[in-house]
Amino acid sequence: xxxxxxxxxxxxxxxxxxxxxxxxxxxxxxxxxxxxxxxxxxxxxxxxxxxxxxxxxxxxxxxxxxxxxxxxxxxxxxxxxxxxxxxxxxxxxxxxxxxxxxxxxxxxxxxxxxxxxxxxxxxxxxxxxxxxxxxxxxxxxxxxxxxxxxxxxxxxxxxxxxxxxxxxxxxxxxxxxxxxxxxxxxxxxxxxxxxxxxxxxxxxxxxxxxxxxxxxxxxxxxxxxxxxxxxxxxxxx
Numbered sequence: 001x002x003x004x005x006x007x008x009x010x011x012x013x014x015x016x017x018x019x020x021x022x023x024x025x026x027x028x029x030x031x032x033x034x035x036x037x038x039x040x041x042x043x044x045x046x047x048x049x050x051x052x053x054x055x056x057x058x059x060x061x062x063x064x065x066x067x068x069x070x071x072x073x074x075x076x077x078x079x080x081x082x083x084x085x086x087x088x089x090x091x092x093x094x095x096x097x098x099x100x101x102x103x104x105x106x107x108x109x110x111x112x113x114x115x116x117x118x119x120x121x122x123x124x125x126x127x128x129x130x131x132x133x134x135x136x137x138x139x140x141x142x143x144x145x146x147x148x149x150x151x152x153x154x155x156x157x158x159x160x161x162x163x164x165x166x167x168x169x170x171x172x173x174x175x176x177x178x179x180x181x182x183x184x185x186x187x188x189x190x191x192x193x194x195x196x197x198x199x200x201x202x203x204x205x206x207x208x209x210x211x212x213x214x215x216x217x218x219x220x221x222x223x224x225x226x227x228x229x230x231x232x233x234x235x236x237x
Contacts, residue, residue, distance in 0.1 A: 001046045001116040002025070002027075002028075002047075003025050003026070003027045003028070003045060003046065003047045003112060004016050004027075004028050004029075004030065004036065004045045004047075004049070005028070005029050006029075006031075006032075006036040006051055006054070006059065006062060007031070007078065008031050008051060008054050008055055009051075012029065013031065013082070014029075014163045015105065016049065016108065017029050019105050019108075020112065023109055023113070024117075025112070026173060026176050028043070028045075032054060032056060032057070033054050033057035033061055033062050036048075036050070037062060040065060042166060042167060042178070044073075044145070044163065044164060044165070044167065045071075046073065046074065046116045047074050047075075047112050047116050048074070048075045048076070049112060050062055050063060050077050050078065053079065053080055056066050059077070063075055063077070074094065074096045075095050075096050076097045076098070076099060076105075076112060077095040077097070077099070078098075078099055078100075078101060079098055079100055092121055095113060096115055096118070097111050099111060099137055118188070126194065127159070127162045128162070129162050130206045130217065130219055131143060131206075132201065132206060136159060137140055140156065141158060143201050143202060145192075150200060151196075153178055153193045154196060154197045154200070157174055157178055157193055157197055158197060161215060161217040162217055166217060167216060168210050168215065168216045170214035171190045171215075173214070174215070199204045218221065
């Protein structure tokens with residue numbers, strides 16, 4: 001599960017991020033709305049933890065961007081005062097959930113996990129790019145209509161790259177999303193799996209290596225890169 005925390009109070013932001021990372025979530029941080037918008041343009045998130053009362057550009061502008069772009073990201077708004085939900089039980093205007101400050105970390109964690117489950121349940125079961133098609137419900141993968149016999153990790157890596165829609169996914173992110181025991185990136189687990197996956201996908205190559213950053217799924221318009229990136233931690237983009 002991937003989370004973006006947007007909070008200008010650095011101590012509170014660090015506390016939230018540290019706690020969510022202990023819960024084995026992949027977490028990025030932004031201390032203002034403009035940095036948050038940059039992150040959202042580059043990366044895909046399951047949950048956005050958003051302080052509504054940010055200085056400068058208001059947090060509502062970040063929420064508006066999520067809505068206008070139709071992002072599947074679920075939004076937990078942090079507010080100084082949390083109004084009661086309306087007659088239909090929903091919080092207005094439109095947030096998936098709200099949490100009033102001050103709050104117990106456990107309450108925030110539980111809400112983030114619940115929103116993350118909802119976000120993932122909303123994912124389309126079939127994803128496709130550059131002639132590669134994955135049916136996550138039936139655990140089927142095809143390249144130009146040709147069935148692919150993939151291992152569990154190969155299937156997982158392919159799914160993550162397809163869902164990223166052409167943005168870069170780091171080796172550490174693939175480890176977090178796919179591997180059950182989270183081996184170190186330097187064990188070459190990602191490289192070995194990508195090598196066998198590329199071989200099974202065949203030509204022309206569609207998985208590109210981005211030196212120093214990670215991997216991405218090309219659009220099929222140009223041949224994919226064949227080199228390997230340097231080991232790296234961090235976010236897409």
